[in-house]
Amino acid sequence: MRFIILKYGIVFSLVIMSGVMLMDVSHRVQRAERDVRKVERHINREQENIRVLRAEWAYLNAPARLERLATQGLGLSVPDVDALISDLPSSAPDDLSATSPLYIETSLVSGGGAQ
Amino acid sequence: MFKQARRRAIAIDGERRVAAAMAQSRLSFLAAFFVLCYALIGARVLDLTVVQGNAIFAESDGDVADMSTIAVRRGDIYDRNGFLVATTLKTPSVYVDPSLVLDPQILANALNEIFPDLDGGKLLRVLKAHNRFGWIKRGITPEQQQDILELGEPGLAFQYEYKRVYPQGALFSHLLGYTDRDGLGLSGIERSFDDVLSEGKEVHLTMDLRLQHLVRREVQTAMDEFTANAGTGVILDSHTGEVLAGVSLPDFDLNLVHQANDNQKFNRLTLGVYELGSMFKIFSTAALLELHDVGMGYGFDTRKPIKVGRFTINDYHAQKRVLTVPEVFMYSSNIGSAMMGQMVGGEALKGFYADLGLLDPMKLDIKEVGYPLVPNPWREVSTMTAAYGHGLSTTPMQMSAAVATIVNGGMSVQPSLVKRDNNGAVKSDVQIISKKTSDEMRKLLRLVVTEGTGRNADAKGFSVGGKTGTAEKSINGRYQKKKLISSFVGAFPMDDPRYVVMVMVDEPHGNKKSYGYATAGWVAAPAVKRIVTSMASVLGIPADQYDEERDISNELLRFIHDPKKKEGKKLVSYSR
Numbered sequence: 104m105r106f107i108i109l110k111y112g113i114v115f116s117l118v119i120m121s122g123v124m125l126m127d128v129s130h131r132v133q134r135a136e137r138d139v140r141k142v143e144r145h146i147n148r149e150q151e152n153i154r155v156l157r158a159e160w161a162y163l164n165a166p167a168r169l170e171r172l173a174t175q176g177l178g179l180s181v182p183d184v185d186a187l188i189s190d191l192p193s194s195a196p197d198d199l200s201a202t203s204p205l206y207i208e209t210s211l212v213s214g215g216g217a218q
Numbered sequence: 219m220f221k222q223a224r225r226r227a228i229a230i231d232g233e234r235r236v237a238a239a240m241a242q243s244r245l246s247f248l249a250a251f252f253v254l255c256y257a258l259i260g261a262r263v264l265d266l267t268v269v270q271g272n273a274i275f276a277e278s279d280g281d282v283a284d285m286s287t288i289a290v291r292r293g294d295i296y297d298r299n300g301f302l303v304a305t306t307l308k309t310p311s312v313y314v315d316p317s318l319v320l321d322p323q324i325l326a327n328a329l330n331e332i333f334p335d336l337d338g339g340k341l342l343r344v345l346k347a348h349n350r351f352g353w354i355k356r357g358i359t360p361e362q363q364q365d366i367l368e369l370g371e372p373g374l375a376f377q378y379e380y381k382r383v384y385p386q387g388a389l390f391s392h393l394l395g396y397t398d399r400d401g402l403g404l405s406g407i408e409r410s411f412d413d414v415l416s417e418g419k420e421v422h423l424t425m426d427l428r429l430q431h432l433v434r435r436e437v438q439t440a441m442d443e444f445t446a447n448a449g450t451g452v453i454l455d456s457h458t459g460e461v462l463a464g465v466s467l468p469d470f471d472l473n474l475v476h477q478a479n480d481n482q483k484f485n486r487l488t489l490g491v492y493e494l495g496s497m498f499k500i501f502s503t504a505a506l507l508e509l510h511d512v513g514m515g516y517g518f519d520t521r522k523p524i525k526v527g528r529f530t531i532n533d534y535h536a537q538k539r540v541l542t543v544p545e546v547f548m549y550s551s552n553i554g555s556a557m558m559g560q561m562v563g564g565e566a567l568k569g570f571y572a573d574l575g576l577l578d579p580m581k582l583d584i585k586e587v588g589y590p591l592v593p594n595p596w597r598e599v600s601t602m603t604a605a606y607g608h609g610l611s612t613t614p615m616q617m618s619a620a621v622a623t624i625v626n627g628g629m630s631v632q633p634s635l636v637k638r639d640n641n642g643a644v645k646s647d648v649q650i651i652s653k654k655t656s657d658e659m660r661k662l663l664r665l666v667v668t669e670g671t672g673r674n675a676d677a678k679g680f681s682v683g684g685k686t687g688t689a690e691k692s693i694n695g696r697y698q699k700k701k702l703i704s705s706f707v708g709a710f711p712m713d714d715p716r717y718v719v720m721v722m723v724d725e726p727h728g729n730k731k732s733y734g735y736a737t738a739g740w741v742a743a744p745a746v747k748r749i750v751t752s753m754a755s756v757l758g759i760p761a762d763q764y765d766e767e768r769d770i771s772n773e774l775l776r777f778i779h780d781p782k783k784k785e786g787k788k789l790v791s792y793s794r
């Protein structure tokens with residue numbers, strides 16, 4: 104008799120214990136899932152923000168805008184090869200095959216102008 | 219007896235006791251079961267309210283977007299260097315449930331302050347409507363959304379939608395194209411690559427943002443300078459056929475398509491067909507060199523106009539003497555070219571043009587492709603006029619591709635707007651003209667710029683070659699003397715051209731600086747020169763690779779009556 108009660112008691116407490124443990128685990132799983140969802144949403148939101156920022160970056164770096172800023176703010180201008188050639192010292196030979204700094208100057212002038 | 223009875227009683231008593239004990243244990247078992255049930259319920263209540271409560275509450279915090287109803291996000295489009303050209307952003311759209319609106323008039327005023335472009339009367343009608351839904355405005359900015367939230371109006375709500383955004387505005391308008399509100403491509407690459415983009419895949423253009431910008435700038439400058447109606451500009455890689463830049467002006471901001479008119483939306487580069495005039499002399503001359511072994515010194519008597527039936531072929535700036543092949547080309551003599559056409563023959567010339575893809579609509583990555591206008595039937599006079607580009611209309615893009623074929627060594631060029639794979643475009647292996655003819659044509663084209671009608675295109679240090687083309691516009695079948703199409707097609711560096719640059723200006727008007735001329739040599743050639751110098755600095759092409767002593771056109775000088783190079787004087791460059 105006592106043995107039966109003991110047996111039931113043990114089984115019973117095992118059931119309760121495992122129930123509690125199960126609940127705890129499922130609870131933790133739920134919480135983890137929720138955290139994952141939250142992080143995912145966060146990632147989505149940040150990705151969306153990044154997209155917006157990238158679009159804005161592209162907009163702000165549009166060549167037309169940069170050129171306008173460079174001409175107005177920095178006094179740069181679109182390179183003019185004829186002007187560069189006339190700026191060369193008059194002693195410089197006419198043909199450009201000589202070691203002329205033309206290429207360097209051209210790229211310098213254009214640096215700001217055309218992105 | 220008694221003993222027996224007592225024993226029975228004990229037995230009964232024992233049975234009773236057992237039964238009672240059994241009942242008791244069952245009872246306690248049941249009780250424990252119920253207690254456990256309640257404990258479970260209690261625990262669950264605790265779990266839902268206290269433990270999870272905050273988390274569930276936090277879940278709805280600030281995030282209202284549910285994108286599950288919206289389809290795949292449309293793929294982004296980049297230029298050849300990976301700069302963003304088109305993207306899709308999640309944007310809020312605001313709608314109203316009129317049954318929840320407290321005071322439509324006040325709300326209408328408040329909304330009008332946030333959206334000044336909305337029509338007040340229309341807004342009020344939407345707010346007063348007897349239904350449960352009405353759009354206020356689709357695709358609003360985050361700031362506007364904040365303003366609306368601050369109104370605190372219960373009848374207003376947001377729905378999130380994808381919206382196509384073009385950060386470069388008008389830069390790529392025609393070739394890139396646009397979509398409708400639901401993300402369906404309606405024109406350009408947005409249309410032709412709709413199936414790829416709607417799957418969320420990226421598309422990379424062959425075009426270079428920076429080159430695109432400078433071509434647009436220079437074509438616009440030429441249009442402003444000569445008060446022209448319209449213009450186009452294109453840069454082609456002459457070997458791969460990649461379109462590095464392609465502009466049709468006037469254009470429109472892709473973000474504001476609904477504000478653009480038909481004139482702005484018309485794609486003149488690939489859809490519009492134009493008589494491009496003397497540029498065709500490139501092809502008739504190439505046909506002559508390819509099909510007949512005439513040699514550069516062959517003479518064409520251009521002293522008298524040619525009369526065919528009621529038709530007279532004249533030179534605009536007649537040299538009144540016998541001209542050699544290079545002279546016919548550099549002075550752009552119509553009479554000489556007509557004679558070349560005659561020598562080549564109608565069928566052969568037509569076949570040659572067809573091989574260059576000038577007589578059929580071209581294959582391109584977009585569907586907006588124009589049908590060339592070809593004389594039908596092709597008479598004897600058609601051969602002569604087609605030799606100098608009269609009576610034949612093509613798209614500027616087609617023309618550039620054909621010129622690329624002529625200068626790149628004779629390989630067929632198929633322009634492309636979208637990059638294939640990462641290996642880059644595949645070179646064509648269809649030979650249209652021989653390497654030898656291509657070499658001769660390079661010299662001739664360079665000569666036009668050093669000595670002939672295209673001198674204003676001579677970007678110092680880059681060995682530009684090219685050909686002018688000035689044509690009278692035909693309106694309702696009548697040629698208008700004052701309405702011109704002035705164009706220039708150039709290539710550089712001429713000893714092995716890598717780039718073909720073409721500019722076309724529609725109805726330019728002469729100005730003081732051009733001595734009243736509105737011809738190609740004055741309008742389009744300087745624009746090409748500016749494009750060449752600007753793109754050289756963008757791409758880092760050195761300007762010191764050119765040697766005047768070794769100019770490829772030098773060996774043609776002996777066929778020329780009076781080379782300007784030797785005289786060293788700068789003459790006014792006129793052109794036809």
